[in-house]
Amino acid sequence: MPRVSLRSLFIAVAVIMAGFQLVAVTLAALPPNRYSDAAAPRTSYLAPYFTQNWRLFAPSPVAEDREVWFQGTYTAADGSVKTTAWVDWTAVELDLVQHRLVGGRAGYVTSKLYGPLGQAYRGLGTAERETADETPQDSPPRWAQLRADLLAGGASPGRVSTFLLYEQATARLATDVLLSRWPDRELTAVRYRLRSAPVVPYESRSGTAAERAASRPEATERDSGWRRPTPGTAAERRTVASFDRRHR
Amino acid sequence: MIELGHRLIEAPRRWVVAAEEWLLAEPRAIHGAALCRIGTALSVLGLLVANFSSRDVWVGQASIWAQPVRELSQFPELALLDGVSGDILTAFYAVTIAAALAMALGWHTKAANIVTLVGFIAIVAQNPVVGDEGDNLLRITLLWLLLMQTADFWSLDARRRERRVAATDGSVSAMRQAWDGERVFPPWLSAGLHHVGLIGLITQTILLFTAGGLDKVSQGVWQRGTALYSTMQLPEFRPYPGLSDAVSSSSVVLALLTYVVLLTQLFFGPLLLNPITRRIVLFLTIAVNIVLAVLLALPWSSLAFIALTGLFVSGETYERLDEWLRATAAPVGDWLVLRWYDMQDLSAAVLDRTLWAVVDRVRAGASRR
Helix, strand or coil: CHHHHHHHHHHHHHHHHHHHHHHHHHHHHCCCCHHHHHHHHHHHHHCCCCCCCCCCCCCCCCCEEEEEEEEEEEECCCCCEEECCCEEHHHHHHCCCCCCCCCCHHHHHHHHHHHHHHHHHHCCCHHHHHHHHCCCCCCCCCHHHHHHHHHHCCCCHHHHHHHHHHHHHHHHHHHHHHHHHCCCCCEEEEEEEEEEEECCCHHHCCCCHHHHHHHCCCCEEEECCCECCCCCCHHHHHHHHHHHHHHC | CHHHHHHHHHHHHHHHHHHHHHHCCCCCCHHHHHHHHHHHHHHHHHHHHHCCCCHHHHCCCCCHHHHHHHHHCCCCCCCCCCCCCHHHHHHHHHHHHHHHHHHHHCCCHHHHHHHHHHHHHHHHHCCHHHCCHHHHHHHHHHHHHCCCCCCCCCCHHHHHHHHHHHHCCCCCCHHHHHHCCCCCCCHHHHHHHHHHHHHHHHHHHHHHHHHHHHHHHCCHHHHHCCHHHHHHHCHHHCCCHHHHHHHHCCHHHHHHHHHHHHHHHHCHHHHCCCHHHHHHHHHHHHHHHHHHHHHCCCHHHHHHHHHHHHHHCCHHHHHHHHHHHHHHHHHHHHHHHHHHHHHHHHHHHHHHHCHHHHHHHHHHHHHHC
């Protein structure tokens, strides 16, 4: 009976595939261990669509506020070089989240990218970090020049590329944001500041607002070197400016 | 000995029969599948609608910060929206919203499920930085739901099917049936595919909870009991600072929440095995998701989790719930229809005295001339 054989075939295929999938997902979903690592080549078919995030509900949550600020240098009408005020871009983004049950995802982009930005920087050697930090304010190097300077010290090309990828994206966002705040100023350099402030310690959580604020450990800051202004497309600048106007 | 040998030879045959009886029988958990379809689609819909006004910064032409991650990512996601203009993104976004709405309503469910899956992956993949485990879960659920019969209840497809069965002899082309979300495969194959999808989805859900729980208990912050406290202090996870502070200042509430999160995740699978513990763990999982949705402003991922939890509720419970809802909603529905008629009468009366009176006067004046 062809119908019966079709059914048997379906059952055989379904049982074998379901069994394999069960084992594969189990190995891939559990926290990494030597057995799941050994089976990785055979469970790689799960990526991307069956991949599941085993780190559910913040297993190891961040315990500090993370902020990204931008500042620019411009030439004033009298020819003098001036710097703009610092712009707290994280605060602008957070307007999408605060006091809203249904917030927007654009509300925490900088806080999520804070980590990779710092990691890419720490991936450089001490000498390269100095090179990246001490770029001149009056004439920041072109991106190709900065890459050459970083590689001259013998840094790993892969790490330099990753660092520059994040630096360029940050410089572009900084330029778009600063042009949104001061469209008439001709920017000559931009930089960012990363600021992290540990949250109120658990033991101090019941104090008054002033006591809790006083109990917070001191914030740490890092200012980047000066970078060439890197404006995005006109549409991108308009979008950033519109977002800035609505949420600042 | 001969008996044992005979039983050993017969064993594979019995397994095949048992597998056939389970896999190809009448589809199970179709109420749960329908609720899961509605909840999952509403979760996608809510996420997309909530982010519509800032879509260009989230995933569009101004998602500048996501670019390095996109370039470095080894994740071969659908890249339909790479470098597209704002107008194309808006059109794609709108189509995905419409598909998610259609899926929630059960209107051409399978087609809507496919468009929602592809659209959701393409949009979310544009900014992997701000994705969360809810996205991951939605993708897995949308994929497995494709195999399942999710439109047998609470769907426009089911209503259409009922009407067609009542009105025609059922001689409709297979293509038309497929488009209308009706079954085109033989019943045994539809049931088999449904059960494969059900097993896949249930397995991944249980593993997700177990692995999440295992990972947490191995972390120092969870062992010390400060993990939820730290999360509630971060600006992006405290939409209502007063509420977060009120919860985090109470050791009892924090301890209770921490234990419920850990226990429901670690023991989710085993507790499903007994009807009473199943009800307890499902109730606690839904409750903790609602609390975290409000406390941490994560409504859409929480809804995705709650929708999945619905798969584990029995058909009898759903039938009782359905009956109760229909009985409760019927008077409300009748009242609403009556008020709708009242509104129509009222607006007709107002129009008779205002607009139509003026129109009649003008027409009368014109005809006199």
